Amino acid sequence: MSEIEVTKVGKVGVLPTDKNLGFGKIFTDHMFVMDYDSRKGWHSPRIIPYAEFSSLPAMIVFHYGQAIFEGMKAFRTVDNHINVFRPYEYLNRFNRSADFLCIPKMDVEQIHTALFQLLALEKDWVPGDPGTSLYIRPFVIASEPHLGVKVADSYKLFIILSPVGAYYETGFKPVSIKVEDKYVRATKGGLGQAKTPANYAMSLAAQQEAYADGFGQVLWLDAVHRKYIEEVGTMNIFFKINGEIITPELNGSILGGITRRTVLELSKSWGMKVSERQISIEEVFEAHTKGELEEVFGSGTAAVISPVGELSWKGQKIAINNNQTGEFSQKLFDYITSVQSGKIDDQLGWMEDVNC
Template sequence: MTNIPVTPAGRKSMVPPADQLGFGKIFTDHMFVMDYETGKGWHSPQIVPYDQFSLYPAAMVLHYGQAIFEGMKAFKTEDNRIVVFRPQEYLNRFNRSAEILCIPRMDVAVLHQGLKQLLEIEKQWVPGKLGTSLYIRPFVIATDPYVGVKLSDAYKLFIILSPVGAYYAAGFNPVSIKVEDKYIRAVPGGLGEAKTPANYAASLRAQQEAKKEGFAQVLWLDAVERKYIEEVGTMNIFFKINGEIITPALNGSILGGITRKTVLETARHWGMKATERKISVEEVFAAHDQGQLEEVFGSGTAAVISPVGELSWKGRKITINNNQTGETSQKLFDYVTGLQYGKVADKHGWVEEMARL
């Protein structure tokens, strides 16, 4: 594949110190863009300066929400390689979201090439401190200027980059989660398994109320029976009961997390029993009462592993593992982050080098 055209930015911004990064507030000098038109397909991939862009007030994304996004990370290893964790998996999931939102499929090879070139240009932006990374945000929006419900005839794709600080600013500590039994987020056959803005907008009300009550996250239940566990607002969820790792099976309303998949594959590789099945909130609380609930943890791109120390449901709060990070949670976190930063040998082919300093 030939190189994608590049328009250099007029000036280079200063890369902030690692302790001033935060999350999602600072962006690199360049971005990847590509357009789609009905009859022409995806065309004109290019790398241009990061900047504002024009959009008609009638653009369909603003009225009917046809949009998708992804999130992955680039890391700097000790030997100055810039690597991305399981990029093909993320790009393939991007296309799965596109199918659900009726957005034309993208050529993953073109996206991969564009990302690789973009990272080569912006490699100095990848912070080197342990816990930091360069967040990668691909997204697509419907740009057809038309007020009426139909499939858009025009789309725009972007990949933007943002250097981010350590997710655990206060350390790798367990969080407190509220089991949500009032609001629902998604149903099988809907948008729940897609990374689309509507899913996150639907979660805001419950999340806001939970935070006012002192909880870090919301744990969603199924929308029909309101008893089967699905996922946390920004993570998949795992329970370790009697030595077995259990996570809700993908049912059409749960996002198929790449870190979720990594946890399952890693646990099985270690000889642990890792099961995907329906699990009710009653079962989890009963396991706690019987002394069998050993650990609870979330998994996701941003946090990798997030130990859960407390679960609250219908006014009853239980404490897991004395509100301490569990052995399995810690082991998984150390292993996956070790792969990402090049401290652990990659025997799975999950880490891809994109650039070198």
Template sequence: MAVPVTMTEILRTIPSEEQLGFGTIFTNHMFVMDYETGKGWHSARIVPYEEFEASPSNMTLHYGQAIFEGIKAFRTEDNRIVVFRVNDYLNRFNRSADHLCIPRINVEEVKAGLFQLLETEKDWVPHKRGTSLYIRPFIIATDPYVGVKVSDTYRLFIILSPVGAYYAAGFNPVSIKVEDKYVRATPGGLGEAKTPANYAMSLRAQVEAKKEGFTQVLWLDAIHRKYIEEVGTMNILFKINGEVITPALNGSILSGITRRTVLEVLRDWGINAVERQISIEEVYEAHAKGTLEEVFGSGTAAVISPVGELSWKGHKITINNNQTGKLAQRLFDYITGLQQGGESDKFGWVETVTKG
């Protein structure tokens, strides 16, 4: 699929790789596609990154019918531009679309448009280890209508942002508050969809946790208030007595692609990795017994994020002396090695976009 390209007349300055944070700098161009009932997805194009107009009665602004994804492109050691598990991410995009009654995309068509956008913006893919080009596809409803219904028109965008580490602490262990007052999601709701409302629900607890000195919030289930679900920006895993445990997907937990990657890698390494219900009491009991060996998060943005402290109802525990665990380090090194060409891709997860 050849996508028409309108080149920008004003080029932005590519930032120094030493100055990269996360999600604040954007490239010169973006991919756009429209949808209309009876016509389907149409008019794919690459245009300058710029502001766009929206009606004050735009349905997304009033009723939140929107979804997004987060993918990454990398520059490998041999200067190729590659993407990691892109089909898995775009298929999850479609699952989120189903939750919000948004028309599904043709994965191969959008992927082709994304690859053309990456080819156009290849100079923006940073070289330094630990950096990447963050890919943000999103869809919004565009009907100008103040009334609760499914929109008849939508617009899909893909924007790109060169990024460094997600957390300011980098790969150092983070401190997490176990939330026991607020709830994020319930089975049958939006918890397993990447939609703005899902994340808006987490903000109040996150703000309060940061005021108390914590990096993130760990959510418990909404019914019993004791079973662990996920962190606000990543899935969570516990290494207890040699076994890695992560909460089973239950309809209110995001099915993380990095989570899936970690589980598949661990099983390939012969490490027992299970998905099951796990309570916060079990984690604290394991710590008291000395069998809680490591805790770490997994997500596209941070890849692997070791957890050094958990605090639940004012009771703080320290994991592995607040040091990065050996397994978390091994996973981080291996997955980032896959992504940036230092490890052989035995799983077929990496696709080359361009040779740089």
């Protein structure tokens, strides 16, 4: 990648107060852009003002959905440094998604350099209050204008930044989840393990029905047997049964979350028994009947840890831990967010300083 050209805005914006941040609605002054074509490869890296960009109605992304994205976070620490949580792991996953969508791979080191240069320029947009962060959204779209199903010859890569508050407006409280038994999201051999817009578009109908029924999220079951648990719409899922931490194994239709990996690493380091295996919804409900289901929680970049207070499946509802946040869920949330904010030492090497 050649030297990054930088074009700055004429007048910089102002970071809103924390109560007005919301999630994903406010964007920083600048963005990173890079182009690809089959003759030049990835080229013309640049940081430019955040603005509309021109597109043609025949662009392949609009018609055939060839696109990928990522979601990362940067944090302002208590000693006023800007740190990014596990950046290489997110960027490597970005490339794995590119493989699934036949998008040319990117040089992770070069994208890492571009991201950190953008973050250094936008450092004043990183909020510092508890629960806030700077959300990082890299994405690639197929930009070739062509009506016909094929792998595109040209692409655009963007990185945009958004200062955010808590993902859930209600804060760190247990959510109510509907176990989906009507729709399916993904199957082995499909796109379930790629971070691509199609996965999320497929979840919308079920999610809207869940909202209408008073639930906050949907828990997906496997597409074949319709009984084995896969993931929540925006999170991986964990169960604490008789002291054991259980999460569905990555089977080709589940997105391998970076926060999921973080939870597994932490749980093992704390001496917990941890299993990545197939687990059915029947097993979860039976564990509840026996008094063995201690906690349920989700993990994801946006919410970090999300305790689950209620599961509803085929008209049956169960309350987990009396619909209260579990001790282990709280411990995970407190530890991960404390590392991210610099309140405690990063002993596992998760954080990288932007050095701006």
